[in-house]
Amino acid sequence: MSKSIDQKARWIEWMDRALQLASLAEGETSPNPLVGAIVLDKAGVLVGEGFHSGFGKAHAESQALVQAGIKARGGTLVVTLEPCCHFGKTPPCTDAVLQSGVQRVVIAIEDPDPRVSGKGISILRNAGLEVVTGVLEEQATFQNRDFIFRVKNGRPWGILKWAMSLDGRIALPNGVSQWISNTEARESVYHLRSKCDAVIIGGGTLRNDNPLLTTRGLANPEPLRVVFTQKLDLPADSQLWDTTVARTLVASGINNNKSMKRFPAGPEFVQLERSTPKNLLEVLAQKNCNRVLWECGPLLASQAIQEGCVQELLVILSPKLLGGEPARTPLAELGFTRMDEVLLAKRISFENLGDNWAIKVRIPMDK
DSSP states (O other), X not given: OOHHHHHHHTTHXXXXXXXXXXXXXXXXXXXXXXXXEXXXXXXXXXXXXXXXXXXXXXXXXXXXXXXXXXXXXXXXXXXXXXXXXXXXXSOOHHHHHHHHTOSEEEEEEXXXXXXXXXXXXXXXXXXXXEEEEOTTHHHHHHHTHHXXXXXXXXXXXXEEEEEEOTTSOSSOTTSOOTTSSOHHHHHHHHHHHHTOSEEEEEHHHHHHHOOOOOOTTSSSSOOEEXXXXXXXXXXXXXXXXXXXXXXXEEEESSOOTTGGGGSOSSSEEEEOSSOSHHHHHHHHHHTTOSEEEEOOOHHHHHHHHHTTOOOEEXXXXXXXXXXXXXXXXXXXXXXXXXXXXXXXXXXXXXXEETTEEEEEEEOOOOO
16 A cells, blocks of 8 residues: 555545535535535644535634634644635635644645635645645545536536336326325425525426425525526416515526516516526526526426536436326437437436435536
């Protein structure tokens, strides 16, 4: 075993703890990443810990170092993401690290933000600190996949969710779909929404289902509710117009100034330069969204996939058989003509939800 590998192995247990701390703020930090940090004294005893709990709040490193105080001197800082080295809502974390007197910094991954991206590590090394990188790198990258994706691609990480019967239907032939899934499955969707910055539907889903799209109190504030529509003939009595419950945004490529005057004043209306899922997500990235949830119909779902706006799928599978013609399937045409063209899901996992199953997969497709 090489010296570098042996050195990294020493810090796995503590980095795992830091990752657990970071996860406590899932869904709360956008557009910032999830970060956890711990401080060990000279003897390797835990003397401080912290996590970034929200945009504009203290960073994980600062919290952990403040808690450790003078006990940090000569010790080790273990952190899931490279310390920042620029002024934002808070001062640079590299300044706090250098002032703390720690002699070593153990980092899981480099920050992809171009304002940092290796600069924080260089500052620490140039100041004479020992810096160890790449500890639990894969786990830390997965934890911050949405933040990393947004920084690199300029749009949020997309999750597409649908519930379907055992025979692959999302509704009866007459359009009735409530409820295909069971109570446990629906509660799991509320939990997923609470970890997302926005929930997106199309105009058709709004007209047909009149959804509420909240977490039922699991998140405060609730995620942004987004209606992406090609037509502005939206019902005036939609639940989404009540923005005392949660914020609502209506996005369309159509000039909406005149058409939207009949709706309540609460929702925000955005005219897109291009009426595409990709343009919508670019707008949502500017509104501090790292992760979005698509809960839309087949046509919009397929378009979102084709434009690289979906990176994960959550499929709720119910044992019910709906039958009927025409089949109401979760996806429309994707344009494939050969089997070697089709998308192959990766990282498949299964979770039992009563008599339903939650199937989570990754889509290896970038555009």
